Amino acid sequence: MARLCGYANGGGGLVHAEAAFLRRAASRFLIADPPESRNGIANWLNDQGHRTALGGLWRGETLARTLSNPRMAGLDSDGEPIEGFGETVLTPDEFLRLLRIFTDGATAAAAPRxxxxxxxxxxxxxxxxxxxxxxxxxxxxxxxxxxxxxxxxxxxxxxxxxxxxxxxxxxxxxxxxxxxxxxxxxxxxxxxxxxxxAKEVVRLRAHVEGAEERFATLKSMRKSMLPQAYKAAEAATRDDLKACQARIRFLEQITxxxxxxxxxxxxxxxxxxxxxxxxxxxxxxxxxxxxxxxxxxxxxxxxxxxxxxxxxxx
Incomplete structure (x- = not known):
């Protein structure tokens, strides 16, 4: 199970640098009226160089899920204090306020742009x-x-x-x-x-039109080739065709x-x-x-x- 960001292990013990930026993120939800968007705060964390416990970029959903974990406030799944948990990232009051914000949808995603x-x-x-x-x-x-x-x-x-x-x-x-x-x-x-x-488009189209013949020729040689060599030649021919088709689309925009x-x-x-x-x-x-x-x-x-x-x- 992945380590909860902000804590060294499941039984508590703060990672102070992580706890500090999680508190700042929580304050941006709690202070602004209306609260800032989840993705906006996640992007702010990423821009500041902060990462998840696994070293990845923050997303709005990941941030909300992390701050909604009751262990952020030293609580168990029933909302009761965990005995001997020690210092916490959030206070119980902050945690409950965040839960209300997330549950009420006050920071729900805006209409798609x-x-x-x-x-x-x-x-x-x-x-x-x-x-x-x-x-x-x-x-x-x-x-x-x-x-x-x-x-x-x-x-x-x-x-x-x-x-x-x-x-x-x-x-x-x-x-x-x-x-x-x-x-x-x-x-x-x-x-x-x-x-x-335009001239290159003409040349490439002719090359694409000849792809079927090239594949047929390659297939006729299959029994005389090593399996690995045949697969490599087939992949190279297919990649060449895709590259030509992409180049044609680009050049047609220019022409x-x-x-x-x-x-x-x-x-x-x-x-x-x-x-x-x-x-x-x-x-x-x-x-x-x-x-x-x-x-x-x-x-x-x-x-x-x-x-x-x-x-x-x-």
Whole structure:
């Protein structure tokens, strides 16, 4: 059975660092009116670097379940004090107040929001400090969409220090991309890149259409191959097909952007689907570096981004 966060073992004995942040989390439920959302407080804990007893990220449900455990207040399952339990994370009064909050649904999840479709994810934007890709995320359940460099882990050497609101980053990026396209000479280069993408789509479609024949040829050789070699060749052929199909979908977005008439691009952008806007950004830039807010860059979103334009542009 997993250790209860805040305690060294089932019989008590505080882990003081964990008890401290659990008390702060409980106070955010108890003091605010109406109480903060479960997910909002869980995200706050994660942002502060606090983790569950198993080392995982906090979720609203996990936090509520932890604070609803009667041992948080040194009580048994019947609500009676456990003899000799020692110091507790919560007082019995705090525990009962939290139970009422959770039971009454005062912190129930808000109505589902329409999912936000980010413009500069999928490898477009990275952290200007550590180079890791930026992720679309909200600081808490009530915050607007934003970009963040994820906190570091054992396998991810990101810095977790750079954030930027989505409306600021995306507006600045769109302005710079559209302005660059309107500069003399750039439009023609984009048209050539789009033509190259269209040619690649034709080549990849032919490659996909030949997949059935490649699988049939491979199957005919099965008896002459070692089982492990056949499985590896079959997996590689299947992975190649999936990669080609994904590449075609991406390139088709680029080829569908109506950039033949440069003067219509701005009007098109205002009503274009997000996938098509992202395709135009992919066509124009290789990477958008999101810089920290220091150095006087905080108030001007253009000062927070540095764009690497595709070869031959800008």
């Amino acid at each position: 329409v999912a936000y479709e980010y413009l500069a994810t999928q490898g477009i934007a990275d952290c200007g400090s550590c180079g890791y890709d930026m992720s679309g995320a909200r600081v808490n359940a009530d915050a607007g969409p934003g970009y963040r460099c994820l906190p570091p882990t054992q396998t991810r050497k990101s810095c977790g220090k750079v954030r930027m609101n989505a409306d600021r980053l995306e507006s600045a990026l769109a302005e710079e991309v559209l302005a660059d396209i309107l500069r003399p000479g750039v439009h023609e280069k984009l048209l050539r890149l789009q033509l190259d993408a 569908s952007v109506p950039i033949a008439d440069v003067h219509e691009i701005v009007a098109w952008w205002m009503s274009a689907p997000r996938a098509s806007q992202r395709a135009l950004v992919h066509l124009a830039v290789t990477k958008v570096h999101v810089l920290p807010s220091g150095g006087g860059r905080g108030h001007d979103p253009h000062g927070r981004i540095r764009i690497e334009w595709r070869t031959g542009l800008s």
